[in-house]
Amino acid sequence: MSDTDAGVVQWNGEFLRVIKSGRWEYADRIGSSGGVAIVAVSPEGKLILTEQYRIPVGKRVIELPAGMTGDSPDIAGEDAEVSARRELLEETGYEAAEMTMLTAGPPTAGLASEIITFFMARGLRRIGQGGGHGHEQITVHEVELRSIDSWLKQRVSEGFLIDPKVYAGLYFWVSGALGHAC
Amino acid sequence: MSDTDAGVVQWNGEFLRVIKSGRWEYADRIGSSGGVAIVAVSPEGKLILTEQYRIPVGKRVIELPAGMTGDSPDIAGEDAEVSARRELLEETGYEAAEMTMLTAGPPTAGLASEIITFFMARGLRRIGQGGGHGHEQITVHEVELRSIDSWLKQRVSEGFLIDPKVYAGLYFWVSGALGHAC
Numbered sequence: 356m357s358d359t360d361a362g363v364v365q366w367n368g369e370f371l372r373v374i375k376s377g378r379w380e381y382a383d384r385i386g387s388s389g390g391v392a393i394v395a396v397s398p399e400g401k402l403i404l405t406e407q408y409r410i411p412v413g414k415r416v417i418e419l420p421a422g423m424t425g426d427s428p429d430i431a432g433e434d435a436e437v438s439a440r441r442e443l444l445e446e447t448g449y450e451a452a453e454m455t456m457l458t459a460g461p462p463t464a465g466l467a468s469e470i471i472t473f474f475m476a477r478g479l480r481r482i483g484q485g486g487g488h489g490h491e492q493i494t495v496h497e498v499e500l501r502s503i504d505s506w507l508k509q510r511v512s513e514g515f516l517i518d519p520k521v522y523a524g525l526y527f528w529v530s531g532a533l534g535h536a537c
Numbered sequence: 538m539s540d541t542d543a544g545v546v547q548w549n550g551e552f553l554r555v556i557k558s559g560r561w562e563y564a565d566r567i568g569s570s571g572g573v574a575i576v577a578v579s580p581e582g583k584l585i586l587t588e589q590y591r592i593p594v595g596k597r598v599i600e601l602p603a604g605m606t607g608d609s610p611d612i613a614g615e616d617a618e619v620s621a622r623r624e625l626l627e628e629t630g631y632e633a634a635e636m637t638m639l640t641a642g643p644p645t646a647g648l649a650s651e652i653i654t655f656f657m658a659r660g661l662r663r664i665g666q667g668g669g670h671g672h673e674q675i676t677v678h679e680v681e682l683r684s685i686d687s688w689l690k691q692r693v694s695e696g697f698l699i700d701p702k703v704y705a706g707l708y709f710w711v712s713g714a715l716g717h718a719c
Contacts, residue, residue, distance in 0.1 A: 380550045382564040384648070409647060410543070458704070467648055519655065520705070521642075
């Protein structure tokens, strides 16, 4: 048990710890300054999505390409844009000419301290295989905007879960604020 | 320490526990079957948002009205739509004539088992004060679609965080799939 600015550490694991502040208990990642998620649109106008089995929910999940910032000693201190470029390449094999920050926010502010920074990736060029780093086994999907709602519904009917950040990414893609009239 | 179908419990708190499966550590809520988030649009065409201080991130956060399903003994076993109606009323003072399920997915599938079910609320009628239940101190905002991007940017410049689920809700609101041409 030790104190942090934000409360008292209740439990320390390898990747997570639990902090208590007053009666509030929450999860905090160890050794990372946050996460990134990338809204990557190919030159053919397709959104790049990932599929992987997620142990915490026990199912395959459709997600934006994503990952943690500086979560191993060799990449400690990297900035969020560098993380976004690294994760996009590792997971999907794409490099991006432009990487523009969209927003940064907490996907589950009552449960965890985690902040995810979203980027828009443009000017994609496939230079690698993708599939993830180390133990990760990631399948890459490329889906046109006009068919994405039906594509996602089809995945749900097959037993997949959809990370709500996918829909947040779709809003950034279709909203006029990003120069994409819908 | 005890076994679950999904791994071995490493730590048990009042509201959270930590489970380990292989090398993977994740947070699991105790006594709740999941969460709900509500995309509530007023008869005047305004999106209903909440603002509250969130201990895990140490800031005020703009969110969709949201809460947990069956998270106290008197509401154990309630279904997600009932939770959505209860949370919308508690937090914002609105009841909804229609409550339609949109999607259910994990906002942070690498960190926690939590699944959030999203609903669209229509036919709103204000019958209470809102502000939250018990210790909660929630401020309600009502924002027009045409000004929401600038409204959210203004909040960020004032030091607020925006929960990415707000943008997911905006996608559901503006997407043709819900009958809202944009």
